Amino acid sequence: MLSRSRPVLEPRKSPVQARSAVTVNAILEATIQVLLQAGKERLTTTKVARRAGVSVGTLYQYFPNKTAMLKAALKRHMDGITEAIELVCREQKGNPLDQMASALISAFLDAKMRDAKASVALYSVGSDIEGAKIAQEAGIRSNQAIVGMLESARELTIDPQLAAAMLQSAMVGVSRRLLESTAPENQLHTLRGELIFLACTYLNACTKRPSVQNASG
Amino acid sequence: MLSRSRPVLEPRKSPVQARSAVTVNAILEATIQVLLQAGKERLTTTKVARRAGVSVGTLYQYFPNKTAMLKAALKRHMDGITEAIELVCREQKGNPLDQMASALISAFLDAKMRDAKASVALYSVGSDIEGAKIAQEAGIRSNQAIVGMLESARELTIDPQLAAAMLQSAMVGVSRRLLESTAPENQLHTLRGELIFLACTYLNACTKRPSVQNASG
Amino acid sequence: MLSRSRPVLEPRKSPVQARSAVTVNAILEATIQVLLQAGKERLTTTKVARRAGVSVGTLYQYFPNKTAMLKAALKRHMDGITEAIELVCREQKGNPLDQMASALISAFLDAKMRDAKASVALYSVGSDIEGAKIAQEAGIRSNQAIVGMLESARELTIDPQLAAAMLQSAMVGVSRRLLESTAPENQLHTLRGELIFLACTYLNACTKRPSVQNASG
Amino acid sequence: MLSRSRPVLEPRKSPVQARSAVTVNAILEATIQVLLQAGKERLTTTKVARRAGVSVGTLYQYFPNKTAMLKAALKRHMDGITEAIELVCREQKGNPLDQMASALISAFLDAKMRDAKASVALYSVGSDIEGAKIAQEAGIRSNQAIVGMLESARELTIDPQLAAAMLQSAMVGVSRRLLESTAPENQLHTLRGELIFLACTYLNACTKRPSVQNASG
DNA sequence: AATGAATGAGAGTTCATTCAT
DNA sequence: GATGAATGAACTCTCATTCAT
Numbered sequence: 001m002l003s004r005s006r007p008v009l010e011p012r013k014s015p016v017q018a019r020s021a022v023t024v025n026a027i028l029e030a031t032i033q034v035l036l037q038a039g040k041e042r043l044t045t046t047k048v049a050r051r052a053g054v055s056v057g058t059l060y061q062y063f064p065n066k067t068a069m070l071k072a073a074l075k076r077h078m079d080g081i082t083e084a085i086e087l088v089c090r091e092q093k094g095n096p097l098d099q100m101a102s103a104l105i106s107a108f109l110d111a112k113m114r115d116a117k118a119s120v121a122l123y124s125v126g127s128d129i130e131g132a133k134i135a136q137e138a139g140i141r142s143n144q145a146i147v148g149m150l151e152s153a154r155e156l157t158i159d160p161q162l163a164a165a166m167l168q169s170a171m172v173g174v175s176r177r178l179l180e181s182t183a184p185e186n187q188l189h190t191l192r193g194e195l196i197f198l199a200c201t202y203l204n205a206c207t208k209r210p211s212v213q214n215a216s217g
Numbered sequence: 218m219l220s221r222s223r224p225v226l227e228p229r230k231s232p233v234q235a236r237s238a239v240t241v242n243a244i245l246e247a248t249i250q251v252l253l254q255a256g257k258e259r260l261t262t263t264k265v266a267r268r269a270g271v272s273v274g275t276l277y278q279y280f281p282n283k284t285a286m287l288k289a290a291l292k293r294h295m296d297g298i299t300e301a302i303e304l305v306c307r308e309q310k311g312n313p314l315d316q317m318a319s320a321l322i323s324a325f326l327d328a329k330m331r332d333a334k335a336s337v338a339l340y341s342v343g344s345d346i347e348g349a350k351i352a353q354e355a356g357i358r359s360n361q362a363i364v365g366m367l368e369s370a371r372e373l374t375i376d377p378q379l380a381a382a383m384l385q386s387a388m389v390g391v392s393r394r395l396l397e398s399t400a401p402e403n404q405l406h407t408l409r410g411e412l413i414f415l416a417c418t419y420l421n422a423c424t425k426r427p428s429v430q431n432a433s434g
Numbered sequence: 435m436l437s438r439s440r441p442v443l444e445p446r447k448s449p450v451q452a453r454s455a456v457t458v459n460a461i462l463e464a465t466i467q468v469l470l471q472a473g474k475e476r477l478t479t480t481k482v483a484r485r486a487g488v489s490v491g492t493l494y495q496y497f498p499n500k501t502a503m504l505k506a507a508l509k510r511h512m513d514g515i516t517e518a519i520e521l522v523c524r525e526q527k528g529n530p531l532d533q534m535a536s537a538l539i540s541a542f543l544d545a546k547m548r549d550a551k552a553s554v555a556l557y558s559v560g561s562d563i564e565g566a567k568i569a570q571e572a573g574i575r576s577n578q579a580i581v582g583m584l585e586s587a588r589e590l591t592i593d594p595q596l597a598a599a600m601l602q603s604a605m606v607g608v609s610r611r612l613l614e615s616t617a618p619e620n621q622l623h624t625l626r627g628e629l630i631f632l633a634c635t636y637l638n639a640c641t642k643r644p645s646v647q648n649a650s651g
Numbered sequence: 652m653l654s655r656s657r658p659v660l661e662p663r664k665s666p667v668q669a670r671s672a673v674t675v676n677a678i679l680e681a682t683i684q685v686l687l688q689a690g691k692e693r694l695t696t697t698k699v700a701r702r703a704g705v706s707v708g709t710l711y712q713y714f715p716n717k718t719a720m721l722k723a724a725l726k727r728h729m730d731g732i733t734e735a736i737e738l739v740c741r742e743q744k745g746n747p748l749d750q751m752a753s754a755l756i757s758a759f760l761d762a763k764m765r766d767a768k769a770s771v772a773l774y775s776v777g778s779d780i781e782g783a784k785i786a787q788e789a790g791i792r793s794n795q796a797i798v799g800m801l802e803s804a805r806e807l808t809i810d811p812q813l814a815a816a817m818l819q820s821a822m823v824g825v826s827r828r829l830l831e832s833t834a835p836e837n838q839l840h841t842l843r844g845e846l847i848f849l850a851c852t853y854l855n856a857c858t859k860r861p862s863v864q865n866a867s868g
Numbered sequence: 869a870a871t872g873a874a875t876g877a878g879a880g881t882t883c884a885t886t887c888a889t
Numbered sequence: 890g891a892t893g894a895a896t897g898a899a900c901t902c903t904c905a906t907t908c909a910t
Contacts, residue, residue, distance in 0.1 A: 019873090020873095039345055039346040039347070040345060041345060041346075041347075044899085044900060044901080045900080045901065045902080046900080046901085054874080054875090055874065055875045055876055056875085056876070056901090056902080057873090057874065057875055057876065057902090057903080057904085058873075058874055058875075060901090060902065060903080061873070061874080065901080065902075066900095066901070066902090123344040124341070124344045124345050124346075126344070127340040127341045127343070127344040128256060128257060128258060128341050129256040129258075129341075130256075132397065135397075136397055139394075139397070162407065162411055165394060165408065165411075166387075166391070166408075166411055166412070166415055168390070168394070169387060169390030169391040169393070169394045169408075169412075170383075170386060170387045170390050170415070171390070172390045172393065172394075173385070173386035173387050173388070173389045173390025173391070173393075174383070174386040174390070176386070176389065176390075177356075177382060177385070177386050177389075180349065180352075180353055180356070190379065191379075191382065191383075191386075194379055194382075194383055195383070195386075197419075197422070197426075198383055198387070198415070198419045201418050201419055201422040202414075202415045202418055202419065205414070205418040209414075261882085261883060261884080262883075262884060262885080263883075263884090263893090266893095271891080271892090272891060272892045272893055273884090273885080273886095273892080273893065274885095274886085274887085274890090274891060274892050274893065275890080275891055275892075277884090277885070277886080278890070278891080282884075282885080283883095283884065283885090473779060473780040473781075474779060475779060475780075478903085478904060478905080479904075479905060479906080480872090480904075480905090483872095488870080488871090489870060489871045489872055490871080490872065490905090490906080490907095491869090491870060491871050491872065491906095491907085491908085492869080492870055492871075494905090494906070494907080495869070495870080499905075499906080500904095500905065500906090557778040558775070558778045558779050558780075560778070561774040561775045561777070561778040562690055562691060562692060562775050563690040563692075563775075564690070564692075566831065569831075570831055573828075573831070596841065596845055599828060599842065599845075600821075600825070600842075600845055600846070600849055602824070602828070603821060603824035603825040603827070603828045603842075603846075604817075604820060604821045604824050604825075604849070605824070606824045606827065606828075607819070607820030607821050607822070607823045607824025607825070607827075608817070608820040608821075608824070610820070610823065610824075611790075611816060611819070611820045611823070614783065614786075614787055614790070624813065625816065625817075625820075628813055628816075628817055629817070629820075631853075631856070632817055632821070632849070632853045635852050635853055635856040636848075636849045636852055636853065639848070639852040670894090671894095674894095695878085695879060695880080696879080696880060696881080697879085697880090705895080705896090706895065706896045706897060707880090707881080707896085707897070708881095708882085708883085708894090708895060708896050708897065709894075709895055709896075711880090711881065711882080712894070712895075716880075716881080717879090717880065717881090
């Protein structure tokens with residue numbers, strides 16, 4: 001209906017969709033804020049709606065239930081990080097291992113810390129049975145990106161799956177430590193440097209090793 | 218733990234205390250089972266009590282409220298792992314770095330996987346604002362143990378705090394990956410070996426480096 | 435009904451009124467369909483509007499509120515049946531009792547079963563405090579028609595009010611039984627025949643009786 | 652547990668059960684009162700609980716949900732009437748048709764009018780999709796009882812199923828008319844007498860007729 | 869006139885916690 | 890000490906109704 005009255009080349013969303021997007025966004029932001037301020041236990045749909053500046057009814061026009069809303073918030077957050085990883089992994093293909101490691105880790109930690117608060121807030125969502133799947137899927141996507149990048153490095157003599165798994169684990173472990181610490185910013189620089197050092201050391205050591213078996217699962 | 222600090226000849230616990238311990242234990246076990254079966258969201262004190270074979274009233278005689286009960290379950294679990302770490306760290310003092318890394322990692326993963334289910338179940342408790350503190354405290358105790366162990370290794374030229382932080386991060390990262398995977402047992406062997414490889418590589422590389430600044434916080 | 439009381443030469447309904455009538459009709463039909471499909475409990479104005487192919491806003495332009503809409507649907511249905519009864523009663527005046535009974539019952543059951551589904555759907559509306567009045571009024575109108583018919587039969591020695599009440603009761607009772615049965619069509623023929631038999635028997639017996647007192651109320 | 656400490660011959664319910672029964676009863680009574688006072692539409696579990704003198708929580712300890720509570724109230728009411736019918740039908744076996752009809756109708760109307768208010772209040776429950784089944788089942792039980800009674804009368808030359816259906820229909824029709832009237836008590840006497848007359852006339856006529864086909868369904 | 873997004877009061881239901889037995 | 894029925898605050902979700910477009 002509306003599309004006919006708009007220039008063909010204009011890719012912008014219709015007013016209706018645009019307003020929807022704004023509202024959805026406001027709700028998702030509010031979700032994180034309430035999560036942060038009150039904790040998952042005390043998050044109520046009413047609080048979220050109020051903070052988003054809409055009524056509960058409106059919230060329920062965009063999300064079928066509370067769980068879906070929380071999941072959407074988690075998904076959006078995870079997608080941001082995953083995309084950052086996918087981007088570097090694409091860019092770094094063919095580069096030296098050290099550079100790969102450095103770029104990957106920097107991109108990951110930057111994305112994670114960009115809104116560290118959201119990351120922390122969403123832990124409680126991700127560790128619930130429901131939310132775990134989303135976190136897992138994000139992990140798998142990231143894993144595939146990293147594997148793709150590592151496969152472009154001919155020197156690696158071990159299974160790229162395994163190397164990717166180790167890198168990811170170390171990265172996740174460090175990011176959690178940062179986020180759980182009282183002053184992430186202070187530690188960020190040091191731990192990032194050290195994590196890069198660890199990753200480079202590990203990857204280089206992997207070029208001089210007899211091949212190792214698969215680790216998928 | 219407590220037994221060591223009490224005179225050997227002290228009379229055993231009174232029947233009452235013994236019965237209490239049994240009940241508390243049953244409740245804590247039941248907590249984990251309900252957590253696993255129903256998720257934190259659907260865990261109710263009544264369900265826990267029923268599964269533990271006591272009444273809600275009794276449950277409230279041992280725990281002031283639901284949160285305290287969940288915290289106690291988390292604490293008990295974390296303490297078990299922390300103690301395992303403290304033990305190896307004490308034992309491994311003065312040993313070569315490779316041996317330290319190998320023993321530490323094995324002990325940690327063994328403890329974590331011993332009742333992997335409980336570990337998974339308790340994630341949702343640990344990632345709530347309330348429970349985060351307990352997880353953090355456990356992390357600090359472990360950290361101190363690892364630092365103590367690393368300090369006994371003269372070759373290390375960097376801050377032991379930093380090295381300990383990295384080790385812990387990698388260990389935690391790998392354990393999460395294992396617990397979140399669909400078939401932890403299959404991957405355990407491979408990932409443990411690779412984690413030990415990574416840790417050894419890292420620690421050895423740290424012996425040839427100019428010292429690096431502190432990472433506490 | 436209205437057409438008779440208007441001058442024949444009056445111009446037809448304006449396009450606007452005609453469109454209104456179509457819309458009102460669509461809404462009333464939709465009401466019955468939703469009632470049938472979802473039950474009164476789950477009937478919402480939005481559902482009715484959607485089914486009628488209009489927006490909720492439009493629905494509220496024709497009915498002040500949900501209750502009024504439900505009442506209107508019930509009234510229209512009842513009026514149809516009442517008019518059918520009024521028609522036969524007028525036609526049958528002066529005929530033999532047996533013929534009266536037979537014609538009345540056939541007309542009533544035909545009207546009721548014509549859209550049996552609507553009848554069933556509207557029971558839930560009619561048995562609510564609000565709707566009961568409408569059903570009652572329809573009953574009274576029918577009663578008056580039947581009384582009028584019976585009064586034209588000189589043989590009847592009892593109060594026509596009472597006889598009418600009995601006939602109506604039996605008719606209503608049988609129609610409910612039909613509508614509540616799983617296969618009304620199968621039973622319709624048999625029960626109609628039997629009801630006619632019962633009515634004839636009763637009315638004939640009433641011609642040989644000493645008069646009986648009034649039953650209005 | 653308790654049974655062991657009670658005399659074997661004492662058939663009374665245990666205190667717990669007795670209290671439960673009292674509470675359930677209070678809730679069911681309150682349901683009818685609220686139904687009567689506010690209508691089904693405005694009946695809320697909180698209102699019912701308040702009127703019953705308990706908390707909502709307690710209400711939900713005895714009924715899984717609102718619908719179940721309404722159904723229970725309907726069932727209890729219907730059972731009372733059904734049992735009254737079953738009783739007369741048993742008692743009247745073998746008696747003359749006139750006596751059967753008279754006793755059946757009196758028993759039915761007495762039972763229905765005993766708490767006429769409840770009957771009226773529960774119409775709205777019985778005409779909802781959910782409640783219709785209960786009403787139907789009660790109807791079937793009554794039907795079987797009446798059929799059983801009629802079968803004991805040798806003179807009847809038509810299908811007892813059909814005769815029972817007609818009797819029931821007429822009885823139901825008359826009772827509805829009474830309950831919907833503004834002053835049931837005034838009409839009760841007249842309509843009962845007339846209904847008995849109608850039933851006797853009908854049944855007697857049935858003894859002189861060629862047999863008629865079945866009406867089950 | 870028509871639309872349908874937004875509103876928010878209010879309903880059903882759950883469950884942590886208490887306390888009389 | 891143990892029990893579990895009772896409580897009622899609080900939560901999620903629905904839907905009649907309005908009104909800017």
